[in-house]
Amino acid sequence: MRVLVVEDEAALRDTLKTRLTEAGFTVDVACDGNEALFAGQEYPLDVAIVDLGLPGLPGLEVIRRLRAARKSYPMLILTSRDNWQDKVEGLQAGADDYVTKPFHFEEVLARLQALLRRAGGWATPQLRCGPVVLDTRAQTIQVDGAPVELTTFEYRILEHLMLRAGDVISKTELTERLYDQDFERDSNVIEVLVGRLRRKLDPQDRLRPIETLRGRGYRFALPRDAAS
Amino acid sequence: MHSLSRRLLVSVSLPLALFFGVMMLVLDTGFRALSERSVQEVLDSEMVSLIAAAEPQPDGGYAPTPHELDPRLATPRSGVYAEIRSQLHQWRSPSTAGLDSDFGPLLPRSERTLTYATFGHERVAIESRAIQFEDDPNGTRGLTFSVAASVSPYEEQLWRFRRGLVGWFIGLMLLLLVTLAALLRWVLAPVRRLEREIHQVEEGRSDTLGAGYPRELSGVATNLNALLVGERKRVARYRDTLGNLAHSLKTPLAVMRSSLPAAASAGALSAEIDRMSGIIEHQLKRAAASGGALLGQAPVDVAQVAAELRGTLLRVYAGKDLSIELSVVPNAQFIGDRGDLIELLGNLLDNACKWCHGRVLLRGASHDGAAPRERLQIVVEDDGRGISAADRARVLERGVRADEKVPGHGLGLAMVRDTVEMYGGRLSIDSSPLGGASIEVRLPGR
Numbered sequence: 001m002r003v004l005v006v007e008d009e010a011a012l013r014d015t016l017k018t019r020l021t022e023a024g025f026t027v028d029v030a031c032d033g034n035e036a037l038f039a040g041q042e043y044p045l046d047v048a049i050v051d052l053g054l055p056g057l058p059g060l061e062v063i064r065r066l067r068a069a070r071k072s073y074p075m076l077i078l079t080s081r082d083n084w085q086d087k088v089e090g091l092q093a094g095a096d097d098y099v100t101k102p103f104h105f106e107e108v109l110a111r112l113q114a115l116l117r118r119a120g121g122w123a124t125p126q127l128r129c130g131p132v133v134l135d136t137r138a139q140t141i142q143v144d145g146a147p148v149e150l151t152t153f154e155y156r157i158l159e160h161l162m163l164r165a166g167d168v169i170s171k172t173e174l175t176e177r178l179y180d181q182d183f184e185r186d187s188n189v190i191e192v193l194v195g196r197l198r199r200k201l202d203p204q205d206r207l208r209p210i211e212t213l214r215g216r217g218y219r220f221a222l223p224r225d226a227a228s
Numbered sequence: 229m230h231s232l233s234r235r236l237l238v239s240v241s242l243p244l245a246l247f248f249g250v251m252m253l254v255l256d257t258g259f260r261a262l263s264e265r266s267v268q269e270v271l272d273s274e275m276v277s278l279i280a281a282a283e284p285q286p287d288g289g290y291a292p293t294p295h296e297l298d299p300r301l302a303t304p305r306s307g308v309y310a311e312i313r314s315q316l317h318q319w320r321s322p323s324t325a326g327l328d329s330d331f332g333p334l335l336p337r338s339e340r341t342l343t344y345a346t347f348g349h350e351r352v353a354i355e356s357r358a359i360q361f362e363d364d365p366n367g368t369r370g371l372t373f374s375v376a377a378s379v380s381p382y383e384e385q386l387w388r389f390r391r392g393l394v395g396w397f398i399g400l401m402l403l404l405l406v407t408l409a410a411l412l413r414w415v416l417a418p419v420r421r422l423e424r425e426i427h428q429v430e431e432g433r434s435d436t437l438g439a440g441y442p443r444e445l446s447g448v449a450t451n452l453n454a455l456l457v458g459e460r461k462r463v464a465r466y467r468d469t470l471g472n473l474a475h476s477l478k479t480p481l482a483v484m485r486s487s488l489p490a491a492a493s494a495g496a497l498s499a500e501i502d503r504m505s506g507i508i509e510h511q512l513k514r515a516a517a518s519g520g521a522l523l524g525q526a527p528v529d530v531a532q533v534a535a536e537l538r539g540t541l542l543r544v545y546a547g548k549d550l551s552i553e554l555s556v557v558p559n560a561q562f563i564g565d566r567g568d569l570i571e572l573l574g575n576l577l578d579n580a581c582k583w584c585h586g587r588v589l590l591r592g593a594s595h596d597g598a599a600p601r602e603r604l605q606i607v608v609e610d611d612g613r614g615i616s617a618a619d620r621a622r623v624l625e626r627g628v629r630a631d632e633k634v635p636g637h638g639l640g641l642a643m644v645r646d647t648v649e650m651y652g653g654r655l656s657i658d659s660s661p662l663g664g665a666s667i668e669v670r671l672p673g674r
Contacts, residue, residue, distance in 0.1 A: 009479045015486040053475040078482075080475040082509050083516075084537065084574025085567050091540045098544070102481035102505050104498075114547055123547065 001116060001160060002026040002177045004048040006036040006062065007078065008055055016049070019105050024139065024156055025112075026177055033057025040066045044176045046160075047112055047119075050095070051078040052086060060093045067094035074115035078103070113137065120163035122224075127162045129222035132201060132209055134162050143201055153178055154197050157190070161210065161220040170217035194218060232419065233412045240408055241401075248397045259389050263382040270308070271342075271355040274298060274375040278310050279357075282373070284365050289317025297321070307378035309347065314371050331374035332356055344379070351383065352376040418442050422449065429456065431674075432527040432563045467567070470516045477508050513571070513643060527561035527674070528569050530592045530606065537574050538590075545581050552577065556592030562604050563672045564651055572647045575640035576608040576667055583612035587662055594674055601652040604673025609660035620657040644669065 003025045007013040010031070017027045028043050030036035033056040040048060040062065048066075052059035063075055077090045077098040087098050096118075097111050113136045117125060127134040131144045139155060141148040150158065160177055161169060171190045178190075194210060201209050211221045278301075281292035290312045292301075300308040301321035310321040311331040320329070329347040335358035343354050356374040418441055428434045436453045485501050531554070538552045562569045573590070580588040591607045598605075615623070623641050644667075648655045653671040660666035 009483060011483040012479060012486060015483065019486065053472070053479075080478040081471050081512075083513070083567075084540075084570045084578075087544075087574070088536050088540045088570065091543050092536065096543055096546075101478040102485040102501055105486050118546055 001046045001156065002028065002044060003112065004028045004030060004036070004039050004043065004045050006030045006033075006039075006048065006050045006054065006059065008032060008051060008053070016105075016108070020109075023109055024152055024159075026156075026179060033059070033062050036062045037065055040071060041069055044173060045071075045073050046177065047073055047116055048075045049078060049108070049112070050075055052090065053080055060089060063090065063095050064093045074119045076108070076111055076115060110137070116163055120165075122163065127159075127165070128225040129162060129165050129209070129220065130225070131207065132162070132222060134159060141201075143207075148200050150197070150200065153193055154200070157193050158197055158201075161218060165220040165222070165224050168213055168217050168219045173217070233409070233416055236412055237405065237408060241405055244401060244404060248401060252393055252397060255393060256386075256390060260386060263379075263386055267353050267377055267379055267382055268342075268355075270377045271353060271375050274301075274308060274310065274377065275355055275357065275373060278312070278373055278375060279359065282312060282361075284361075285317075285319075287317065288366050289314060289319055290361075290371060291319040305350075307350070307381070309352070309376040311374040311376075312371060313374070314369055329376070331372075331376065334358075334370065335372045337370055345376070347376065347378075350378050350380055352378050418445050426452075432561075435526060463565075467516050470512050474508065474512050478505060481505055481508075514646070516567075526566075527563050528566045530560045530562055530569070530604065530673075531556040531558065533562075533566070533569055533573060534577075534590055534592065537570065537577050540574075541577055541581050548581070548586075550581060550584060550586050550588060552581070552588045552590070554590050554592075556590070557594065560592045560594045560604060561673050563674065568647055568651075569671075572644050572669065572671075573606070573608075575644050576606075576669075579640045580608050580610035580612070580665070584610035584664060585612060587611040589660075589662065596674070598670070601672045602654055602670035604671045605668065606671070607666060607668045609662050609666040610664040611660070611662040612664035614659055614663070615657055615665045623657065624655065641667070 001024070003020055005013060005016045005020065005027060007016060007029075008031050013029055013031060017029055020027045028039050028045070030039045033054045036048075036050065036054070036059075037057060039045075050059045050063055054062070057065075059077065063077075066075070074096045075094065077087075077095045078101060079086050079090070079098055080101045082100045090098055096115050099108050099111055113125060117123070117127070117136060125135060125137045127136065133142045134140075135142075136159065139159075141150055141155070141158065156178060157174055160174060174190050194212075198205075198210055201207065207222065209220060209222050211219045213219060277296070277298060278292060281296040282290045283293050285291050292310075292312075294302075298308065300306040301310050301323050304323055304325040305327065306323045308321075309324045309327070309329060309331075311324075311329075312319040313331070313334055315334070324347070327347045327350075330345060331354055332341070332343055332345070335341065335356055337358050337360065339356075339358045341354075341356050343356070345352055345354055354374055354376040356372055359371045359373055360368050361371070362368065422437070422441065422445060425434065425437045429437065436456055437449045439449075441449045481501050481504060485498065488495075488497060534554050534556055538554060541552060542550075577588065577590065587610065589607075589609045591605075591609075593605045594603050595605060596603065623645060645655050648669050648671065651671050653669060655670075656668045658666045658668065
């Protein structure tokens with residue numbers, strides 16, 4: 001999952017970047033409104049965290065302009081003022097949720113995961129597709145009730161595929177969500193990771209959870225459970 | 229005496245009445261003196277002709293010769309009467325016939341009097357003179373000549389004059405007062421307009437006072453407008469500053485919080501950060517609240533604010549299957565600061581959403597009959613577990629600070645209570661038919 005952190009306070013920005021990276025996100029940062037606008041329009045983001053009190057372009061305006069540019073990924077507001085006027089304005093501008101400073105990092109993480117889930121059409125933190133269950137909070141996988149151990153990169157790919165189960169996701173998109181922009185991109189890595197995932201999830205090759213669509217990408221093929 | 233025009237009317241009509249009264253007195257005295265003088269003149273001329281006409285009579289008395297007698301003295305009850313008396317004799321004019329007339333006693337030598345008496349029903353003035361004729365055939369003796377003239381015609385005239393005077397006086401007085409009242413109406417019209425417009429500003433029907441006041445009042449109107457606009461700007465700037473202050477105080481706290489190692493995150497440091505953040509939040513909110521001043525506040529449409537908050541809360545609580553029903557009568561308006569209403573309803577709805585199982589209901593209505601500061605009624609209900617009697621009392625108790633948390637209902641409800649108190653409204657907590665809490669606030673509105 002690729003997240004943009006827009007925060008002008010360097011210390012807070014760095015901490016958020018570190019902790020989000022630890023939590024398995026690919027993190028882009030912007031330290032003022034104009035940078036945020038650029039990053040928000042140019043990078044393939046899954047979610048953005050926007051501080052309202054930004055120098056240059058105010059946070060609200062960044063959100064408004066990104067929405068006007070038809071960017072539909074969820075946005076989480078960071079606000080210093082715990083007041084409803086700001087919240088109402090923020091959500092009317094196009095944000096999806098807010099967190100008040102000083103926040104617990106766990107809360108930010110939980111809200112981000114909830115937003116991502118909802119953006120993918122999931123109502124609960126547990127993503128269930130047939131026998132495969134992915135818990136976004138605990139970052140665990142079970143197949144037929146048995147836990148499956150995954151590496152960080154494997155988990156990130158599976159989470160991305162399952163969140164948007166049924167959609168075709170290109171290799172490029174997956175790559176961008178695994179690496180920061182500085183890394184050299186090698187699509188072979190994705191093929192290797194998907195191959196390992198298939199073996200771990202489906203050793204007997206009977207579920208076939210991940211389809212390859214030649215030239216287009218991958219699709220998580222198992223139907224979502226109606227309950228979730 | 230709380231009305232300027234009443235003061236002016238009273239202060240003008242009192243001296244006016246005094247002036248007319250004195251005038252009346254002077255005129256009356258003058259007129260009476262005039263009529264007394266004319267009676268005197270009649271008496272004097274009658275006296276002179278009576279003395280001239282008096283002739284000694286064979287019986288020893290005196291009487292005027294009949295052909296020289298004033299015809300009025302010859303006609304009964306003509307209003308002019310005469311008498312000539314001596315010790316032994318008495319002559320009375322024929323005009324006294326049938327009248328109970330008494331001209332007074334015989335006068336001592338060379339005396340002269342003017343008296344008043346009543347002949348029958350007629351008031352008369354009597355002039356008497358003591359006379360001695362040197363050529364009196366019966367020797368020198370004292371005679372008293374008396375002439376009486378009825379004063380009734382003069383008195384009648386006097387009364388007619390007085391009636392006329394009073395009539396004119398009252399008429400003029402009324403005319404003056406009516407003119408004065410009309411003038412006052414015209415002169416004070418701008419003052420009344422000022423009063424009306426201030427009232428409108430108070431009720432939130434307009435932002436500022438209009439233009440076009442006369443020179444003497446335009447200064448007041450302009451300054452009042454400047455004050456209203458300045459106050460609004462000041463509040464806006466103040467809030468802006470407080471927002472910046474919150475930002476610069478809380479961002480370092482956020483940095484501290486997020487740089488805590490995970491193990492210490494639930495520890496003492498984290499609790500202190502929470503406490504500091506709570507204090508900052510509470511104090512800044514108190515400072516930012518408008519203070520419940522009603523002057524120059526535009527009325528706020530309750531339905532619109534509620535709808536905006538509903539949209540926000542449905543997104544915030546997207547993970548919870550809940551419905552927020554709004555039932556606000558059209559045109560229910562809050563008179564006060566929009567920000568205050570948003571905070572108040574936001575807190576109430578947020579609490580309800582937090583604690584409900586699935587239903588939140590907001591009702592809004594205005595009651596024209598209620599006290600001015602309790603006209604707007606807003607009730608927020610939910611189907612959660614409600615608020616216990618002990619907690620209710622704790623929330624409603626005065627003097628409990630908002631940052632002393634009410635378990636389960638956080639800062640929200642105490643902030644609501646503070647805001648309601650600031651506006652002089654009322655807050656009550658009850659059980660809802662839905663099963664949870666029902667919180668009613670009464671606020672200035674219409």
